[in-house]
Amino acid sequence: xxxxxxxxxxxxxxxxxxxxxxxxxxxxxxxxxxxxxxxxxxxxxxxxxxxxxxxxxxxxxxxxxxxxxxxxxxxxxxxxxxxxxxxxxxxxxxxxxxxxxxxxxxxxxxxxxxxxxxxxxxxxxxxxxxxxxxxxxxxxxxxxxxxxxxxxxxxxxxxxxxxxxxxxxxxxxxxxxxxxxxxxxxxxxxxxxxxxxxxxxxxxxxxxxxxxxxxxxxxxxxxxxxxxxxxxxxxxxxxxxxxxxxxxxxxxxxxxxxxxxxxxxxxxxxxxxxxxxxxxxxxxxxxxxxxxxxxxxxxxxxxxxxxxxxxxxxxxxxxxxxxxxxxxxxxxxxxxxxxxxxxxxxxxxxxxxxxxxxxxxxxxxxxxxxxxxxxxxxxxxxxxxxxxxxxxxxxxxxxxxxxxxxxxxxxxxxxxxxxxxxxxxxxxxxxxxxxxxxxxxxxxxxxxxxxxxxxxxxxxxxxxxxxxxxxxxxxxxxxxxxxxxxxxxxxxxxxxxxxxxxxxxxxxxxxxxxxxxxxxxxxxxxxxxxxxxxxxxxxxxxxxxxxxxxxxxxxxxxxxxxxxxxxxxxxxxxxxxxxxxxxxxxxxxxxxxxxxxxxxxxxxxxxxxxxxxxxxxxxxxxxxxxxxxxxxxxxxxxxxxxxxxxxxxxxxxxxxxxxxxx
Amino acid sequence: xxxxxxxxxxxxxxxxxxxxxxxxxxxxxxxxxxxxxxxxxxxxxxxxxxxxxxxxxxxxxxxxxxxxxxxxxxxxxxxxxxxxxxxxxxxxxxxxxxxxxxxxxxxxxxxxxxxxxxxxxxxxxxxxxxxxxxxxxxxxxxxxxxxxx
Numbered sequence: 001x002x003x004x005x006x007x008x009x010x011x012x013x014x015x016x017x018x019x020x021x022x023x024x025x026x027x028x029x030x031x032x033x034x035x036x037x038x039x040x041x042x043x044x045x046x047x048x049x050x051x052x053x054x055x056x057x058x059x060x061x062x063x064x065x066x067x068x069x070x071x072x073x074x075x076x077x078x079x080x081x082x083x084x085x086x087x088x089x090x091x092x093x094x095x096x097x098x099x100x101x102x103x104x105x106x107x108x109x110x111x112x113x114x115x116x117x118x119x120x121x122x123x124x125x126x127x128x129x130x131x132x133x134x135x136x137x138x139x140x141x142x143x144x145x146x147x148x149x150x151x152x153x154x155x156x157x158x159x160x161x162x163x164x165x166x167x168x169x170x171x172x173x174x175x176x177x178x179x180x181x182x183x184x185x186x187x188x189x190x191x192x193x194x195x196x197x198x199x200x201x202x203x204x205x206x207x208x209x210x211x212x213x214x215x216x217x218x219x220x221x222x223x224x225x226x227x228x229x230x231x232x233x234x235x236x237x238x239x240x241x242x243x244x245x246x247x248x249x250x251x252x253x254x255x256x257x258x259x260x261x262x263x264x265x266x267x268x269x270x271x272x273x274x275x276x277x278x279x280x281x282x283x284x285x286x287x288x289x290x291x292x293x294x295x296x297x298x299x300x301x302x303x304x305x306x307x308x309x310x311x312x313x314x315x316x317x318x319x320x321x322x323x324x325x326x327x328x329x330x331x332x333x334x335x336x337x338x339x340x341x342x343x344x345x346x347x348x349x350x351x352x353x354x355x356x357x358x359x360x361x362x363x364x365x366x367x368x369x370x371x372x373x374x375x376x377x378x379x380x381x382x383x384x385x386x387x388x389x390x391x392x393x394x395x396x397x398x399x400x401x402x403x404x405x406x407x408x409x410x411x412x413x414x415x416x417x418x419x420x421x422x423x424x425x426x427x428x429x430x431x432x433x434x435x436x437x438x439x440x441x442x443x444x445x446x447x448x449x450x451x452x453x454x455x456x457x458x459x460x461x462x463x464x465x466x467x468x469x470x471x472x473x474x475x476x477x478x479x480x481x482x483x484x485x486x487x488x489x490x491x492x493x494x495x496x497x498x499x500x501x502x503x504x505x506x507x508x509x510x511x512x513x514x515x516x517x518x519x520x521x522x523x524x525x526x527x528x529x530x531x532x533x534x535x536x537x538x539x540x541x542x543x544x545x546x547x548x549x550x551x552x553x554x555x556x557x558x559x560x561x562x563x564x565x566x567x568x569x570x571x572x573x574x575x576x577x578x579x580x581x582x583x584x585x586x587x588x589x590x591x592x593x594x595x596x597x598x599x600x601x602x603x604x605x606x607x608x609x610x611x612x613x614x615x616x617x618x619x620x621x622x623x624x625x626x627x628x629x630x631x632x633x634x635x636x637x638x639x640x641x642x643x644x645x646x647x648x649x650x651x652x653x654x655x656x657x658x659x660x661x662x
Numbered sequence: 663x664x665x666x667x668x669x670x671x672x673x674x675x676x677x678x679x680x681x682x683x684x685x686x687x688x689x690x691x692x693x694x695x696x697x698x699x700x701x702x703x704x705x706x707x708x709x710x711x712x713x714x715x716x717x718x719x720x721x722x723x724x725x726x727x728x729x730x731x732x733x734x735x736x737x738x739x740x741x742x743x744x745x746x747x748x749x750x751x752x753x754x755x756x757x758x759x760x761x762x763x764x765x766x767x768x769x770x771x772x773x774x775x776x777x778x779x780x781x782x783x784x785x786x787x788x789x790x791x792x793x794x795x796x797x798x799x800x801x802x803x804x805x806x807x808x809x810x811x
Contacts, residue, residue, distance in 0.1 A: 162770060233767060343683045355688060359695045366699060371711060381711040383730055384703060385781075391702040396695065522766070524745050585770045603767045604745045612745035614767045 005055030006146040012048035013136040027122035046103030066152040075158035092145035099135035101180035123191035161585035167227030178217025179285040184209040186282035193326040214254040215635040222628040235616035240389040250284040256357035268337030342414035405457035427459025447516040496637030507627030513620025551577040572600040597621040737774040
């Protein structure tokens with residue numbers, strides 16, 4: 001298996017090299033055969049990487065501990081699904097998985113665009129293959145997953161208990177897959193700059209693939225939050241950890257891009273900016289891929305010991321130099337066709353959105369690399385923690401939330417105040433009412449303002465749907481009930497976008513609830529003891545021991561009641577996995593009661609069953625996951641193939657125009 | 663979808679690509695965000711990150727400062743006490759040591775020889791009372807902590 005896998009990777013490396021050469025020559029000489037050969041090279045490389053992945057997966061499934069990578073991460077007693085999840089549990093497997101996803105998604109993109117974007121495609125193939133070439137170089141020469149041990153151990157070390165969670169099945173594949181998907185828009189961007197075909201062709205291709213990458217990464221981030229919440233046991237879901245931050249950066253830049261690309265499509269502006277964003281997104285995605293693995297951020301010193309860091313930084317340096325060079329070379333062709341005419345216009349709205357998103361990304365980037373800077377330029381190392389990020393990101397996110405409510409109402413070119421305010425009147429009214437009501441109930445300025453902003457934004461989104469439905473109702477007599485799905489079908493970009501906005505508003509509600517209103521207490525209880533937190537009574541009913549295939553489990557049994565009524569029962573556990581007995585792993589007991597999550601961590605216990613237990617009450621935590629579901633729904637609406645231009649009986653051109661605007 | 667955008671009349675004078683008013687707005691936003699970052703760094707959000715040795719070498723200047731101290735847990739030094747009692751252990755950088763007490767939930771992988779970062783206010787004499795304790799997350803996802811046989 002090891003020979004098959006490493007052999008496949010070596011052949012893939014050579015094939016990638018061949019593919020780059022024939023693609024470039026084919027494009028320069030307009031030689032169809034060579035170009036086609038280059039495309040087939042992309043598919044061939046992908047197939048070979050899949051063979052290597054299959055070889056490694058087989059090695060895991062057959063417990064082939066001759067492979068150092070398999071022995072270090074799996075063991076015989078692990079359930080099948082964790083044995084497979086151990087695949088991407090380390091650096092080598094992650095890089096292999098990354099290159100596979102990049103290959104698959106690029107192959108699909110190249111297959112779909114091979115005829116329509118004929119002029120672009122050879123250089124897309126060459127760029128994609130150059131990415132693969134770098135990853136294959138790492139996999140073959142620097143960090144091979146197929147390294148053999150001199151003697152195969154009888155059993156493997158097993159997967160770290162923290163990673164033995166259903167979240168492990170989902171979070172890393174989506175996150176790494178999201179990073180890898182940035183290869184496709186990057187390929188199109190490079191190709192457009194190399195060929196000088198900077199017209200509309202590449203925009204349409206790139207927008208869709210940027211959306212794919214952005215969506216997969218977004219799901220990966222949400223799954224990461226969910227995993228942290230259920231596994232790490234500190235009662236939260238986002239800790240502004242360097243690794244989390246660098247994963248968020250490409251998503252923020254991609255979010256800016258999918259907004260500003262609309263301005264380029266409609267008004268021919270911001271071309272250099274858009275190019276920079278898409279290249280920056282790819283660079284940050286690769287940066288995130290290796291930061292997650294190399295420990296660069298913790299200290300420059302750990303960086304020096306990491307074997308892959310230098311190669312990744314060199315690769316990124318090359319990408320940065322080449323793309324800045326190309327941008328400078330093509331800057332004439334990327335000149336804006338028009339100027340922004342008014343400060344209050346859709347263009348300015350998007351520009352503001354972009355400023356805020358990139359500023360947010362910059363602030364997070366700055367905070368994350370701040371320790372490195374202070375270590376290099378100062379005498380002591382300074383670090384910034386969650387308060388820094390909350391202080392900086394909080395106001396920016398609030399501004400974005402409000403902008404999300406105003407933006408859709410701005411017209412292209414110029415908007416006057418009067419129609420703008422008229423469009424906002426109901427949502428402004430709702431927001432004002434919300435401010436008063438929440439102000440009386442909560443008596444805390446920040447969350448009230450934030451909730452007011454959420455109500456305002458949700459109000460505008462609803463108003464936009466109502467307006468669109470009314471236009472359809474009036475002009476073609478469609479009922480309001482069927483108008484909403486028609487709107488989504490006919491103009492999925494606009495109304496699907498609103499669904500994503502709605503998801504962000506729902507997510508914001510969850511963040512506001514948990515950030516401002518979390519309560520936390522630690523109790524030491526004997527069986528039968530009760531304690532109160534918020535308005536919940538927690539009764540501890542002792543411990544229960546069980547033995548599973550993976551190891552022993554100790555569970556604390558608790559009753560949660562409110563006003564004397566039993567609401568739910570919670571088990572909070574610690575797992576003593578075989579081989580990791582000194583690392584009793586907490587499996588939190590989390591139950592939703594009303595609007596709150598009751599989150600129980602079992603800390604320590606005595607033989608007489610006296611236990612210390614930490615309880616968190618997390619208000620509205622569920623809204624975060626609901627926001628995630630809405631996000632996925634919106635994503636599918638956005639990616640749904642666009643409807644064909646509708647043929648319908650429209651009696652006048654005015655009505656037609658009204659429909660197309662709705 | 664298309665066709666709703668007015669095209670600029672041919673031969674119109676090319677306007678500067680950015681409206682001066684927009685530049686003013688952008689400058690204001692950048693200034694506001696720079697202020698946000700500066701303000702957050704200046705406030706208590708930033709803390710010194712030191713090793714045990716560095717901290718003790720600068721004990722006089724660090725006294726009363728909010729610091730993060732990184733080091734290893736000295737093997738055999740963990741005293742857990744009864745449930746609910748603070749945990750105490752000795753943090754070491756290999757040569758210098760510092761006693762630490764902590765009364766929160768311990769991270770799962772906290773044990774002898776594990777790398778930890780403790781955060782709290784430093785007082786030159788006595789035990790360091792940590793408000794947070796982080797173990798180096800197994801972000802490398804490798805099972806370096808066990809020896810398989």
